[in-house]
Amino acid sequence: MTQPHPATQDPLGPADPRFLDRPSPTVAPDLLGRILVSERPDGRVAVRITEVEAYTGLEDPASHAYRGRTARNAVMFGPPGFVYVYFTYGMHYCMNLVTGPGDTAGAVLLRAGEVVEGLELARYRRPSARSDTELAQGPARLTQALGVGREQNGEPVPGPVFQLLPGAPAAAPELIRQGPRTGVAQGADTPYRFWLDGEPTVSPYRRHVPRRARTSGGKG
DNA sequence: TGTAGGATTACCT
DNA sequence: GGTAATCCTACAG
Numbered sequence: 025m026t027q028p029h030p031a032t033q034d035p036l037g038p039a040d041p042r043f044l045d046r047p048s049p050t051v052a053p054d055l056l057g058r059i060l061v062s063e064r065p066d067g068r069v070a071v072r073i074t075e076v077e078a079y080t081g082l083e084d085p086a087s088h089a090y091r092g093r094t095a096r097n098a099v100m101f102g103p104p105g106f107v108y109v110y111f112t113y114g115m116h117y118c119m120n121l122v123t124g125p126g127d128t129a130g131a132v133l134l135r136a137g138e139v140v141e142g143l144e145l146a147r148y149r150r151p152s153a154r155s156d157t158e159l160a161q162g163p164a165r166l167t168q169a170l171g172v173g174r175e176q177n178g179e180p181v182p183g184p185v186f187q188l189l190p191g192a193p194a195a196a197p198e199l200i201r202q203g204p205r206t207g208v209a210q211g212a213d214t215p216y217r218f219w220l221d222g223e224p225t226v227s228p229y230r231r232h233v234p235r236r237a238r239t240s241g242g243k244g
Numbered sequence: 245t246g247t248a249g250g251a252t253t254a255c256c257t
Numbered sequence: 258g259g260t261a262a263t264c265c266t267a268c269a270g
Contacts (some may be wrong), residue, residue, distance in 0.1 A: 077251070086251070096266065113252050114263025120251090133251055150252065164252050207251055230252095 029053050029202040029218060038188040042103040044126035045182070048078035052132045053202070053218045055121070057195030059140065061187040062170035067145040069170050071137030071160050072191060074223040078216040079120070081129030085210035089129035089174045099178045100129040106187060108168070109177040116164035117173050121181060135163045135206070135217075138225045145171075162227045195220055206230055 035054050036043045044051055053076075059068040059182065079087035081100070088097045099108045100122055108120040108131055120131040136237040137160040139146045146159045146169040153159050165174075179185045205217045206229055219226045 038257050079251080079270095086252080088251080091267080095265075111265060114250090114265070118251060137252085138250055162252070205251075209250080 026201050026203045028198065032097070037190055039190070041105075043064060043188075044121060045126070047125060048080055048123040048130035048132050049216055050075045051121070052078040052216065053195075053200050055132060056200055057191040057193065059189035059191050060134070060137065060190065061141070062172060063187075064171040066171065066233055067142055069142035069146050070168065071170065073164060074082050075136035075217070075219040075226045077133040078137055078218070079131050085157060086208040086212070086214070087129070087211045088204060089131075097129070100131050101127055104130075105110070105126060105181055107176055107179045107181060109172060109174060111149050111174060117167045119167050119172055119176070123157075133163060134166055136161050136219070136225045136227050137166050138223070139169060157191045157224045161225045171214040178182040188194050198224070203229065
């Protein structure tokens with residue numbers, strides 16, 4: 025279930041405009057170890073990315089883009105280099121980087137990271153975190169630690185809010201692992217989840233569990 | 245217009 | 258280990 029990822033031969037740096045204009049399964053491992061900076065009115069938080077998932081668009085039954093363009097996923101169908109933020113489970117936001125090639129609705133979900141700047145602000149934003157490891161351990165936690173919500177949907181990367189830095193250093197290729205995506209109902213066997221081996225911020229893998237049918241007359 | 249279910253998390257035993 | 262929370266989205270009728 026876990027396998028090493030064949031390292032990219034000639035990876036582009038995140039400052040290169042072509043960095044995100046590639047298929048998402050290629051971009052995803054190249055994001056590991058990079059630094060994502062979030063500049064918000066209340067301050068600046070940066071995370072070192074440790075876990076991601078690739079979604080490939082119309083061909084991918086697990087992608088929000090699978091059923092075509094809607095108001096919700098419109099950003100994914102635009103050019104690479106923008107953030108796609110979505111709301112889920114009635115309370116959480118998660119963020120993606122829209123990738124290429126071109127307008128193919130590819131995206132990489134940012135699943136976990138290590139807060140490397142703005143620890144105090146991240147702790148304030150994530151009061152339920154019992155340790156700094158939990159500040160950005162999980163896609164909704166990472167989004168909350170960065171102060172990202174619905175208003176950041178469609179923000180450019182790089183841009184005034186988000187910056188993607190090389191990392192110091194970027195992930196060592198031999199530490200990159202690859203396996204099935206977490207929590208998705210369809211396409212769960214496609215090994216498009218990438219993470220850094222040994223990182224405590226990587227969220228534990230969970231298979232998708234179908235919601236139990238509501239009982240008629242019961243609550244809900 | 246109604247309804248089922250979700251790229252999750254926190255808290256319970 | 259299990260499940261409630263909570264509302265938006267997509268889709269059927």
